[in-house]
Structure formats: structure tokens, C-alpha cells
Amino acid sequence: MQATAAVLNQPNGPFSIEQVDVAEPLAGEIRVAIKAVGICHTDLVIASGAMGLQFPAVLGHEGAGIVDAVGEGVTDIKAGDKVLLTFNSCGACKPCSHDEPAYCNHFVPLNMVAVRGDGSTRITRDGQPVSDNFFGQSSFATLAIANQRNVLKVDDDADLSVLAPLGCGIQTGAGGVLRSLAAKPGESLVVLGAGAVGLSALLGGLIAECSAVIVVEPQESRRALATELGATHVLDGQGDVAAAVRAILPEGADMVIDTSGFMPVVEQSVNMIANRGRIGLLGVPGSLDAVLPVPVVQFITQGGTVRGIIEGDSDPHVFLPELIAHHKAGRLPIERFSKSYRLEDINQAIDDAHHGKAIKAILLID
Template sequence: MTNDDIRHEATAAIARGSSDPLTFEQVTLQSPRADEVLIKIVASGICHTDLVCLHQELPVPLPIVLGHEGAGIVVEIGSAVQDLVPGDHVVLSFNSCGQCPSCDSKLPSYCYHFMANNFSGSRSDGTGTMEQNGAAVNANFFGQSSFATMAIANVRNTVKVSKELPLEMLAPLGCGIQTGAGTVLNSLPVTEKHSLAIFGGGAVGLSALMAAKLIGAAPLVVVEPLADRRALALELGADHVIDPFAVENVVEEIKKLVGGVDFSLEMTGIPAVAKQCIDVLKPLGTCALVGAAPADAEISINIMEMLVTGRKIVGIVEGDAEPRTFIPQLIKYYEEGRFPFDRLIDFFPFESLNEAIKAQESGQSIKPVVRMV
């Protein structure tokens, strides 16, 4: 019997329609290929991008197994995998080709084949990682599909972590928390001399806030409509919080408080909010577009105003992170007490995944994590 003949049984939450609840169904996985790893998923975070894809605002093939903040235990490794062994604890992140100019420059989040490797529902060669009754199931979402009890990931998006910290807590580092923190620590030249306005107090925005506080940047402003998130932002280091629905003009309110900012971070994916992010900048300021938006979302800018102020707009994916080095760095900051991302997390059992999704959509939970065991 060859490895290709071996089948591993798993339970996966399958999205069959944008308005339908996920259904828990049995699937099978083959043994990993040479550069792949088979993982028993212990927990998975739920990210805004999961919801965007679930509702087909960013189209993915249906039915599909979503989930891209997985953490688990290595069960089996491919023949070419050298730095992992069965029993290792790992966090899963986004996939990349490992060969294009961006990957060669250690910027895999801008991989030339990012969409195919993360959103196609299959490996880059079109083959699947999950089957049901002999037929392929769309999976390999972000190189993992972690809304399942087992997943296959490429070694490039598999990050070995210490066994001393609980995997269920580390799961969200693979996308949302990495994206927010990386925007400040990797993507933008933020120093203690700079001011920031963060539009959106979810997991990505609050992770950016914690990273900015870690650097010592100030003043820090968070724009967020939910009162409990504004309160948490203040506890995590924000100097000012603004309810956008309680003021007449968000831009003018920020200018009144701090005189404009050096960096603004758009975390919502809402075009009108992105426009506010641009308008609140000081001369030579930079607006970072981070939030996942619908595929057809656009904003209108005044070219002459951009020209005379020297303002910049940058798009940022995954916080410009190379996960295998950046995720361990975030864990180190956490262990030092300087990046308390655990304060964002709420836990749910795997069978309550649909309820956890609703909790995130309603704002009840900042970062829901489902535990498989």
C-alpha cells in the first residue's frame, strides 16, 4: 500500500451556500505529499475573511471547507519535510508558492500566485486535499481548511511553536492578529514619534493597537462603534476612542483631538471609512488599507489633494509577514507581557461553529476560536 492509498477520516464543516449554516460532514484526506504536513486540528480562529468568503463577497467555489487560523499537532509529514516531526505543535497560516520574486524577497503575502494558493479550493495543480464519497471537496482554503478535525498544509505555511502554550490560544496568530500587528511592526515605518488612527476595533485593529503601544507610538486613536470594544481599546493603550455614530464628523473629531495623524489604518473594508482614513492624514501621512473588502469596492480620491500633501495609500496583506519568523516573534512579545492578544479571544466548541460565526458577525465576540478537542 502506498501513501496515496492511505485515507484519514475527519469531520469538516462544509459551506454549501452563502445563507446556509455550515454542515458537519465526514471527509477523507490522503497522506501528505512530499512538501506537505498532515495535522490534527486542535482549534481554529474565525476571521473576517472567512465571513467575506462565506457570503461570497469574495467568491470562492462552493461547497467549500473554510477556516484559515488553524493550530494543531503534526500527525504525518511528507518525504521532503525536514524540520517537523509527528507530535510537533504547529500554527497554520497563509500559503505561498515559495518561488516567485515576492517569495524570494521574503514577502510571501504578495506571492504572485496568492489567489490560486489560498482561494481556489484546491492545490495549485488543481488537485484536492479532501474527498467525500470518492469525489473531491473544495478545500485547501489558505493552504489548510481548518474548519475540520484534520487538515493538510504545505510546509511553507506550517509554523512550529512551543508545546508550553495552549494551541487553542495560538490559533488566531495565523491571520488576523498577525495582520494587525504586522501592519505596524513590518509594513509601516512607525516609531515612537508617530501618531496613529485605527478605524475598526476588531481583532485586526486591536492587534495593531497593541503593536503600536509596544513601539511607543502616540497618540493612538481607535474609531469603533461598539462600546465594549472602545473600553478594551482604552485598556490596551489607546489615548482616545471615538464612536463614529456619536459624532457629526469623524475626521474633524480626530483633527480636533490630535491634529491629524501620521498613519491611518483601515480595518473595516468599508469604502466610506477608507475615505475618512485618507482625509485624516497629516501631510506626508500614510493610509494603510488592510480590511478585506467586497471584490467591487472602490473609493474616490482627489488627485490634486494627494499631490500637494504628499499623502500615500498602501494596500497591506497579512501584515507583510513571513509567518515562520513573525509568529514566533509575536509569541515572544506575548510571553514578555507586551502583546496580550489572549484578551481578544472567546472559545466555542467545534459543534457550535455556526453560533461562533454569528457571535463575530454581531460583534459579540472579537476573536472567536473553536476547539475541536
């Protein structure tokens, strides 16, 4: 079936709005008419040609829409259902069978490579293959092919133009605090970076009833927004950030979560934590070879932990409904840092995101 897609023809774009063909869903697949899709930092990393992306390609992995058709064997989702799309997983490996699909043994090929294992694509342009299946969806398009594992049915009254980014960026930040670091009431939290993921981590800390949430962010407008959203303290990230944190929390922080990937500040996280403190890393550094040196004796003495985080340890069929309930109750006001664009204006949206004019850009489709 014909669809309109934002096609990436070369590294770093621009995206070009073009007509493509999207195949009928095969067994286990679900075709979705996309109504809203968030732009996530990972789209831009992959658009650079990282992870071996083949051009042309359709990216997009925070899709939300209405089911258009389902393949054989799909019984829990039907045409007309309102759905959110999220990351894909195999459902059969050890992490998947332990309800940890974010650490699926096949996460990279199922989400990052944007081509199926057999090299086939479900999107074509003038009969030629277009790399698709990015995060099991490729949703910068009016139609996307997803899979049973990464489609979540939502209520008919759900506002997809708001909820679309739950499927990646929001669950990554909020889940990083609520699930990966397992924040408890009364604990203190430092969030490095106040983009959409960092602000979601802040909101996760507030949901967990953390006693102090310190947000470290160089942009003044984002620090102001963090304060409005409930951060107890903000720091600009200049100078000795660990000392600034300890000026607020003399014993150190129970948790530090990095959403920035900015290593000069991330390296200081080891001096920010309290005894039994946990550091969560989810911001991808500019260099894929970046290293975090850990002071071993200090960490032994403190019982410190450093761990990596994908998708906030989300098990989407459990965690996304929880996030939707938090949003409904006003505890996850993601509208406060979202900005809407038309799909055709994707290049403008990306430019605005690069220049700090949009924190979470969401593309809308009629």
C-alpha cells in the same frame, strides 16, 4: 484517514459537522491534527460563494495543532511537533524571493480558490471531492493538509487555543502597523474599526511606542475594550471623523490604518493625515469595486502615501515568532478579545461574531 469537518454545502452555510476522508500527505505536505482554529472575516466572505468557491467545501485558515504525518522531503517538521498554520505562498516568485510572501504572485490560487491547480482535493466525502486547501490548510476540521511554506513549529509549551489566530487576523493587524506602515516611537496612529484586526493594530501601535493611538469604532463595548487595552482616545465614527481626529492631533496623524472597509469613514482618512502621513488599507469593503478618492494636490503637498496591505506584510517564519514573544511578554493580550467554542458550535460562533458577542471566535478540538 477519517476526520470530522465543518462542511459548507451551500453559500453562507450553515456549516454541517460531517465525517470526511483526509488523504495521506504528498511530497512537501504536512498533515496536522487541528487543536484550535480561529474564525476570520475572510472565511465568511468566501463562504458567501465569492471568489468562485465550489461546494461542498472546508474553510478555516487560522489553524493550530500537532503534526500527524509528513510527506516526502519534509525535513524541518516531524510528527508530534506543535505548529501554527498561516497563509500559503509559492516560495519561488519575485515577491517570495524578496521575503514578501504575502504578495506572492500566486497568492489567490494558493489561498483563496480552495482547490489545487490541478483540480484535485485531499478531502473527500463518500468518495466525492470536497474543496479544500483553503489558505493551504482548510482547518475547520480535525485533520488538515498544510505545506512546508505555511507551517511554523512552536515551543511545546505554546498554548494553541490562544495563539491560533496569530496566523492571519492578529498578524494582519499588528503587522499592518509594525511592518507595512513601519510605525516609529512617538508617531501617532488612527485605527479605523475595533474588531480583532483593529485591536491587533492598536496593540501593534503600543508595541511600536506610538505617542497617541486613536481608535474609531461605532460599538460602545469595543471602544471601552480599546481604552482598556491602551488606546489614548476613542471616537464613535459619527459625523466629521477627520475633524474629530484633528481636534486631538492638530497636525494630523502620522498613520491611519483601516480595518473596517466602511467607506464613508475610510474616505475621510485622506483628511486625517499629517505631512508625510501614511494610510494603510486592509479592511475589505462590502463592494469589491469600492474606490478611495485621493486629493492629488494635497497629497503632493503633504508627501502622503496610501497603500494596500495583505497579512500585515508578514514573513511568517520571522514575524510569527516575534508576535509569540510579544504575547509571552504581555504586550499582545489577545485573550482579552477572544472567545472559545467547540468545533461543533461553529454556527453559534459565527452568529455571535455577527452580533458583536464575539470579537475573535476560536474553535477548539479535543
